[in-house]
Structure formats: C-alpha cells, structure tokens
Amino acid sequence: MPLQVSLPSETNTRRGVSTSDGTVVYLAADGGADVAAQVLESDRVRIQTVIHDSGDSHEFSYHLGNGYVPVQAADGTYWAYRFDDDGQINLYGIGAAWARDATGANVETRYEIRGNELVQVVSPNASAAYPIVADPTWEWYNAAYGAGFSKRETRDLANLGGIAGLCSSLWKWPALGAACGIAGFQWWTQAGLAVNANGCVFIAAVPAPLAVRWLSGNCR
Numbered sequence: 069m070p071l072q073v074s075l076p077s078e079t080n081t082r083r084g085v086s087t088s089d090g091t092v093v094y095l096a097a098d099g100g101a102d103v104a105a106q107v108l109e110s111d112r113v114r115i116q117t118v119i120h121d122s123g124d125s126h127e128f129s130y131h132l133g134n135g136y137v138p139v140q141a142a143d144g145t146y147w148a149y150r151f152d153d154d155g156q157i158n159l160y161g162i163g164a165a166w167a168r169d170a171t172g173a174n175v176e177t178r179y180e181i182r183g184n185e186l187v188q189v190v191s192p193n194a195s196a197a198y199p200i201v202a203d204p205t206w207e208w209y210n211a212a213y214g215a216g217f218s219k220r221e222t223r224d225l226a227n228l229g230g231i232a233g234l235c236s237s238l239w240k241w242p243a244l245g246a247a248c249g250i251a252g253f254q255w256w257t258q259a260g261l262a263v264n265a266n267g268c269v270f271i272a273a274v275p276a277p278l279a280v281r282w283l284s285g286n287c288r
Contacts, residue, residue: 155284214272
C-alpha cells in the first residue's frame with residue numbers, strides 16, 4: 069500500500085493548479101506558503117514549500133496515512149515505515165531536510181517527529197532573502213535486510229546487559245552484527261520499549277540501521 073502524505077495544514081492553500089511537467093501547485097489562499105507537489109522517477113515524491121515572508125509559518129507538518137509511521141534511524145536519517153498483512157516491512161526514505169533562500173544560500177532546517185507527523189522546521193537568519201523554498205522528498209524502498217524477533221527474543225535482546233551483549237548475539241546475521249557498532253544503542257533502546265509494550269522488535273541494517281516495533285501476527 070503506497071504512502072499517503074497530507075499537505076502541511078500550516079500552508080492555508082487553495083485548489084491546486086497542474087503544470088506541464090505534472091507538478092501540482094497549491095497557491096496560498098490568504099498569505100502563507102505555497103506548496104508544489106511533484107511525482108518523480110523511481111516512485112519518488114517531492115513536496116516543495118515556498119515561504120514568502122518572515123511572518124509566514126516556518127514549521128510544516130506532514131501527516132502520514134495508510135498506517136505509515138515516521139522514525140529516525142541510528143545514522144540520523146528519517147524514514148516512514150509500516151508492516152503489511154504478511155508482517156513484511158514497507159519503507160519510504162525521506163530525503164535530508166534542506167531549504168534555500170532567494171539567493172540560493174542554504175537555510176538552517178531540520179526534521180522533528182511529533183506523533184504520526186514529520187515536521188520540517190525552517191530557521192532562517194536575519195540575512196536570509198525571501199522567498200525560501202523547503203523540500204522534503206519521499207522515496208520508496210522495496211525491502212529492508214533485517215530480522216523480526218519474537219517477544220522472547222526481544223526480551224532477551226533487551227536484557228543482555230547492554231549494547232555489547234546485543235551486538236554479540238547477532239552473529240547469525242553478519243550484516244546486523246556489522247551495523248550494530250553504529251546502531252547498537254538505538255537497537256537496544258527500541259528492544260526495551262517493545263518489551264514494555266508487550267511487543268516485538270524488528271532490526272534492519274539495510275537500507276538504514278533501524279529498529280522499530282514489529283507490528284505483525286508473527287509477533288508471539
């Protein structure tokens with residue numbers, strides 16, 4: 069099931085206008101930011117937000133639909149994930165946050181996760197020239213290399229006495245073991261959170277060092 073991303077509610081836009089390249093532009097109704105949504109090759113989706121004035125909103129919340137949840141991997145990258153009916157993970161990568169002003173200069177920006185929303189926060193300095201364009205891009209990934217652990221296995225991972233014990237327990241999955249040196253703390257933390265929720269953890273090394281609660285009928 070594809071990811072559904074709602075346009076930022078902060079933009080106060082009116083009906084979209086299609087352009088020749090397939091981009092749909094949503095113009096601001098009464099001031100505020102314009103939004104341009106474009107489907108790119110390889111199932112990528114770009115959503116550009118144009119901030120016209122310092123008085124406009126500089127935070128834009130993207131609500132995820134179809135059961136997807138935003139998450140930050142141990143390497144700092146951001147992803148949207150869900151599990152299908154067979155317990156397989158579906159992933160969308162979220163391009164690094166960026167924003168540029170009217171001169172092409174980079175503007176400080178970052179993502180935050182608030183519940184089921186990915187929020188892009190744009191923080192221009194006093195010399196930034198408006199309009200400012202911010203652009204998260206969403207890209208589908210076919211699969212992740214990783215493993216889903218049962219409740220007992222998840223409990224064992226969380227109770228191994230720390231990160232070293234967790235990493236040494238992953239010898240059956242060489243790629244996981246190799247990535248554990250980078251991601252071990254996040255994986256160990258997520259295993260503990262899953263135990264507290266009477267759930268399971270899924271750990272992946274590819275395409276990102278990621279650990280999330282495993283939402284599957286196979287979580288027993």
